[in-house]
Amino acid sequence: MDSKKLKNLFASVKDGSISVEDAVRSIKHLPYEDISFAKVDHHRHLRQGVPEVIFASGKTDEQVLSIARAMHKKSGSFLITKASKKIRNALKIKGAVFYADSGIITVGEEKKKTGNVLVLTAGTSDIPVAEEAAVTASFLGSKVATVYDVGVAGLHRLMDNSAAMREARVIVVVAGMEGALPSVVGGMTDRPIIAVPTSIGYGTSLGGLTALFAMLNSCVPGIAVMNIDNGFGAGCLAHRINTPGDRK
Amino acid sequence: MDSKKLKNLFASVKDGSISVEDAVRSIKHLPYEDISFAKVDHHRHLRQGVPEVIFASGKTDEQVLSIARAMHKKSGSFLITKASKKIRNALKIKGAVFYADSGIITVGEEKKKTGNVLVLTAGTSDIPVAEEAAVTASFLGSKVATVYDVGVAGLHRLMDNSAAMREARVIVVVAGMEGALPSVVGGMTDRPIIAVPTSIGYGTSLGGLTALFAMLNSCVPGIAVMNIDNGFGAGCLAHRINTPGDRK
Amino acid sequence: MDSKKLKNLFASVKDGSISVEDAVRSIKHLPYEDISFAKVDHHRHLRQGVPEVIFASGKTDEQVLSIARAMHKKSGSFLITKASKKIRNALKIKGAVFYADSGIITVGEEKKKTGNVLVLTAGTSDIPVAEEAAVTASFLGSKVATVYDVGVAGLHRLMDNSAAMREARVIVVVAGMEGALPSVVGGMTDRPIIAVPTSIGYGTSLGGLTALFAMLNSCVPGIAVMNIDNGFGAGCLAHRINTPGDRK
Amino acid sequence: MDSKKLKNLFASVKDGSISVEDAVRSIKHLPYEDISFAKVDHHRHLRQGVPEVIFASGKTDEQVLSIARAMHKKSGSFLITKASKKIRNALKIKGAVFYADSGIITVGEEKKKTGNVLVLTAGTSDIPVAEEAAVTASFLGSKVATVYDVGVAGLHRLMDNSAAMREARVIVVVAGMEGALPSVVGGMTDRPIIAVPTSIGYGTSLGGLTALFAMLNSCVPGIAVMNIDNGFGAGCLAHRINTPGDRK
Amino acid sequence: MDSKKLKNLFASVKDGSISVEDAVRSIKHLPYEDISFAKVDHHRHLRQGVPEVIFASGKTDEQVLSIARAMHKKSGSFLITKASKKIRNALKIKGAVFYADSGIITVGEEKKKTGNVLVLTAGTSDIPVAEEAAVTASFLGSKVATVYDVGVAGLHRLMDNSAAMREARVIVVVAGMEGALPSVVGGMTDRPIIAVPTSIGYGTSLGGLTALFAMLNSCVPGIAVMNIDNGFGAGCLAHRINTPGDRK
């Protein structure tokens, strides 16, 4: 039931061609699908918290490109994750930026950055996932700082960066292997912490499950955990937390 | 290096028995253990984000009570989780409140509540975990609202509460079985969502692992996931997110 | 937005106290929760396919009884699963029937039985789950036959009952251990088969996971699989399949 | 014991060269393998519910083609699943249809379509599995409708299609990641639901196990679950449920 | 189709009231269930390899006793596994023997023992499972020797018993924890080895799965593996192997 139909209904009530009772009855059977006119508004609302995104992994280059072109026409601003340099080149969209470590592509103009998101990694191998989180949060409008390779095997490296932790509103901690870094960071700060396990490791790292479970069992209460290698999700959540006052 | 030693060092510098350069050098080698005097300050800072807590499960009543008495003397304000009515009665602390569903006990005076935390559950069996989250966040100083039994099998129940969702700064979603509620809530709001899987279910619910994994794989990006039945952690995280401006 | 409010809106349109445009606008913002007047109808509809049910396991007797009393007042017809004789006796509802093997209690008058549901078990230990399925389907209005203890170790027992299989519209097959019976039954019939794994077994039966996975991997295509020990769900599905023409 | 031997036995009884008692005794020892003459009839019966099918995955192209040629001669009507365009081309059978998304090939003439099967997917990546289900059910003689990309992150998309749900006799719901869609659909309809988990996802999606377990634990009772990515099985089951009156 | 019906059929053929052709046709449709007259013979055959048995675990004492009484009347000779002393006493069957370690009860007269089965255990905690295997094989008619506590931590204990190994026709090796004994025994003999993992251990023994998997991965080829704690099955298999010439 779209606006026009509704208008006709009210007009019919007004001019008496349908009784109030019948109008109530007809609208009572208003099926769910008829409220679809709320879709657009709803979508705009959603987009404040989450960007439009194409998950390129498992799609052919051609599929990615055709979805990207459609999005480019519609909104002009979106992300492609797990993409390749080749996709970037084939995209032929001015201003699209390709981040080589994470394979994320941003399309659309820069937003003004607010708040303060800090992204930490335990090792250098965790950087691709961290970059995905950082680029995503930045793309959504968060100010983002990154400090890489501050794992628990050398705590002084982490302690050198405690100032950055104090300044952050929310901290994303990316770690593979034993996934211990979020616990240590959590013991040093009162900021919300988003822990992202990575699939870095071998044998009993179980493709990241060990880091994931370690993070879920942190002796520091109140650590948010994401799916393995889910830098994009961490960036979205970090932005949601970082900008609580920006939305209605 | 404790206070006394430090005082002697400064006195020696002052009276010239040690040069400034030598003093700097000596303090540069200050071993890690000597910074233990920072403990108290650090702890106070931590407590802004996380309450002192006794996890009663797996401890004897006597153990819980003796730790509680020590905490009562030291800080006067703390939580006991997974406790029993019997512990509450034996506690003999005025103003301690026992919440029967979750078994949480709060000790200490009420804080002024700020912000807005919403706690949802999929079913009535999830209420104990939700109550633990709600009491914890409230105890820490967050304003908390709860809406229970709005699972995905009857979406209208959830939709009836969309106003509460719009008003919240952060939403805690507690669900067992297939753990689908956070995804549906996540599709209707741009607030940060904290998903708490519960061990409600049987067979392939695998003690809550199924709900946990479902939440980690949500098609809505940016959902924070906690350990199974970890209402306390969810309350801590919700408060951290809810009051970003309250701390330094 | 309930009927009364809607009526007032239409009356206002009719008497001109609100313009057609304003009425359209107000109804466009009709929030999701306002369509809650659809709840009752929707529920009635649902109940054609699924009975109201109390899952007693994990609830105190008192909790079960108070929910049962509320349901008894509201609809008069419902099920309690995983209940005890003690609950039955405390229920004090005339005509409530307690089935001792499965612990299911039915409350409410008999419906006319239609169609033909056959429930098979591999062993005698699987009977409690089978009884739950049979009682549920029968309670919903399906004609149900049961044949127990026809496992694959003695195929002649199964073959003796091929006539019953030919007469069924849908066959529920309940089996634990290696869960092979659904495959063998599936090779002998073209009826829809609902396979229910049970937790009967030890060691690598993994609490029913082995039977579950075996059923999901049946070399006979088109077997529906339920959660472990989920006789209630199997009864609901069997009834849904058995009476496709009874609903709109 | 084939027909000829049986005939001789009866002839011997008739002409008195063997007594009735001896005839009974000889036939009592009729071993299982002697009832092999029932094979053909039995097979015809089976084919009413399940098509002949070649599972191409893990076979060489040459193996697939030689089995296909044999089937083509024998019955003229069969399916090849998980096949490639290259196999289709090499097949050289007129009227064979290749479906590119799912890699299913149908061989044989169209049947008259009856009933009403609805196939839904949560995302676009689930379409290959959905197509396999839809083509299979249609090939067997079911009328099939498909609605893709109506996942729980945007419920309005699902609600827009509630009419299609009301018209269906059975609904196949295909979803990966958290596998929440069957629960939501199950809450909106009383039709039998066949849930098919897909391997879409990463990390803790565990190759589809998370979606599978979520579906088995649905809070909506009576959802049939299939093996991961088993669109073919879902199509078979949907047809079995959709056409209960077509068979004896 | 039972004997009487068959007799009538033949009589009708003989007296000409049914033609040979019609008789052949009628018997061609002889449904599977009609061959049920083969049941008894088949069962006797089976019993040569496998005893009648009641698995007491998970049954009430009363259930066990009533099945036992039925079996006692019918065949006089059977086993009860995982039983208690209390059941033995309530059984009131003369000559029933209760084995306290394994909880197995034998009912029925002794058979003449043939062949040579050797049962080894790694530790003393494995004895209950070993006893179940030994009693079962002996009950079926195998000569059985047992050597307990010869685990790999002290190889000399095993080597002291190499003569017993050389004399055996088949060796049952029972072990928990790391399950290494079958590999070591397998390296010292050419006899068929039946490995039985036990649930002895803690932590990563995973209730016996670790021992099971270790046995399945033995570097010695040709070791038969049983389910965890399945002494009864091992006894049956050992007897089947031990007496290949005793059956037809």
Place this chain on the structure above:
Amino acid sequence: MDSKKLKNLFASVKDGSISVEDAVRSIKHLPYEDISFAKVDHHRHLRQGVPEVIFASGKTDEQVLSIARAMHKKSGSFLITKASKKIRNALKIKGAVFYADSGIITVGEEKKKTGNVLVLTAGTSDIPVAEEAAVTASFLGSKVATVYDVGVAGLHRLMDNSAAMREARVIVVVAGMEGALPSVVGGMTDRPIIAVPTSIGYGTSLGGLTALFAMLNSCVPGIAVMNIDNGFGAGCLAHRINTPGDRK
């Protein structure tokens, strides 16, 4: 301590240059490594039960060939499993036979075949594993028969071969997917059964774990289970069981 040293010791005792007591003492400390002269005999013994074998998978062609050449020189008779046609051709050993389905190569002259091993498969995809078992047992000296594609979806195919089952001394049953065939065969025979799970299947077949666990949980007692795809081990065990009287 080799023969020569022993000889010297005895000579010294004889000529009195060492006392009996000292000789006993010296031999009492005879370290384990000194009994290495038993190695050869032991090896010959072992070979009666298990062939020399090269597991080609995971080795380079060159590694396989150099080990094969060494074995060829030493014993002239051995197996290579999981090998390729290319290896066969490079082998340049007259009489080496390559089996294409399983990739097994036999080198050495034929032994006289005794006993009777039957190898069954559930489907055609299980044939490579079955062939490995059959070739291995035959190579060791067992008479082997094979019947393929007699899975539980069409029981008549299995029943047609009950004569072959009655004639066998031991039956190897190879099956993937739900692994149900060993249970059904076990219900029809009293022969020792060796069940070999294969990795055939997808999704919840879990690479063969589902078939493995199903076989371990068979409702028919006394089924020997092998590691996934371990046709070679099954062939060794079948031969050990098949020829109990051939060895000392």
Place this chain on the structure above:
Amino acid sequence: MDSKKLKNLFASVKDGSISVEDAVRSIKHLPYEDISFAKVDHHRHLRQGVPEVIFASGKTDEQVLSIARAMHKKSGSFLITKASKKIRNALKIKGAVFYADSGIITVGEEKKKTGNVLVLTAGTSDIPVAEEAAVTASFLGSKVATVYDVGVAGLHRLMDNSAAMREARVIVVVAGMEGALPSVVGGMTDRPIIAVPTSIGYGTSLGGLTALFAMLNSCVPGIAVMNIDNGFGAGCLAHRINTPGDRK
């Protein structure tokens, strides 16, 4: 072949009743079991590294006591792990010491302590396992120090004890939940570290598997890991490492 037989053999050689060649031959066939005279020496050797121990868990009190009495007579010095106060009291052995936290009982006189073993725990709940390790190592003759409750959530607590770490020869680190402490300790020292995961935690702690896997995946190389809750094993290993020069 015991001493007496050997003596006779040598005597026969000496007196010429058996030739040197025949003596060599007879001793060449000396079966493995005849070297059993090495058992006692071997055992004494073993005991230098590992104490005699009774694992009380899963045994009846009476079984524990009778084994303990036998050991008391034989060696006078042994351990009982996972025991109860009740067992201690029933033991009636003077000087037996019961440790209440871990349930370990030591019997036998004190050894002189050497070396330096440090036992750390992450939390207070890990103390029982730590005490078992400490008592075991001390019982074997190691000097042991313990520092409890120095988990990663408050690093200053650990740093306060860096002096103890520098003085240790080997460090046992006991931790449950996320198991992060060994990594942090490993980053601060070059001593061998023995990590013991405990079953402390809930939900995804998976009974200690998460801590175990985290420790196996430590980013600090060279950490030794024990089974879950295996304090006894850690004590044995710590002593073996702590006293490398004490044994031959």
Place this chain on the structure above:
Amino acid sequence: MDSKKLKNLFASVKDGSISVEDAVRSIKHLPYEDISFAKVDHHRHLRQGVPEVIFASGKTDEQVLSIARAMHKKSGSFLITKASKKIRNALKIKGAVFYADSGIITVGEEKKKTGNVLVLTAGTSDIPVAEEAAVTASFLGSKVATVYDVGVAGLHRLMDNSAAMREARVIVVVAGMEGALPSVVGGMTDRPIIAVPTSIGYGTSLGGLTALFAMLNSCVPGIAVMNIDNGFGAGCLAHRINTPGDRK
């Protein structure tokens, strides 16, 4: 707080512009990051126990080479693990040694070897992991001996090497499949044992998990276990144990 700030503080104390008490108070709040000047010393200490290492697996050749060049400049002495011949050749560092089985590269001059590390393997396929352990320990300064292919299927091979075991200070045991070798070795020696599971095997070897769990559950107490295939870690630990007196 860096050196300059510290210097100013001491100068202020000296000239009386700040009192001793105030100086003590200010330094008490010295944040963690200011102790970063301890980094270098700390690192030097660490390197005594653990070498600098590049884990090449999962890095591009170019990444490995650029890190290697940086390390070469800084310390001149480091390892590359899981590397290729191609990397070795591209390295262009004189004296770099490439070990082909394990793919480890050593750079830097030889250290004097002390102590005695023995590395054993169960099979030839375990050699790459063993070589990694041996090269690592040797590179760090340990004397290393290796004995390969002494698995439990032929115990005499192990016993032949008992002298090597007696001479070792620490024994590394590398084994895949059922992982039984560490238990057998542990029963024959009192040396510390480091067990390294390898991913050698198939099916239920679960990529090495079976060997890992078997080792953790050894019936011999006090065996140190490493992650799957972690030869490098085993080498580090062996060296730490082997040279307890070399460090401070």
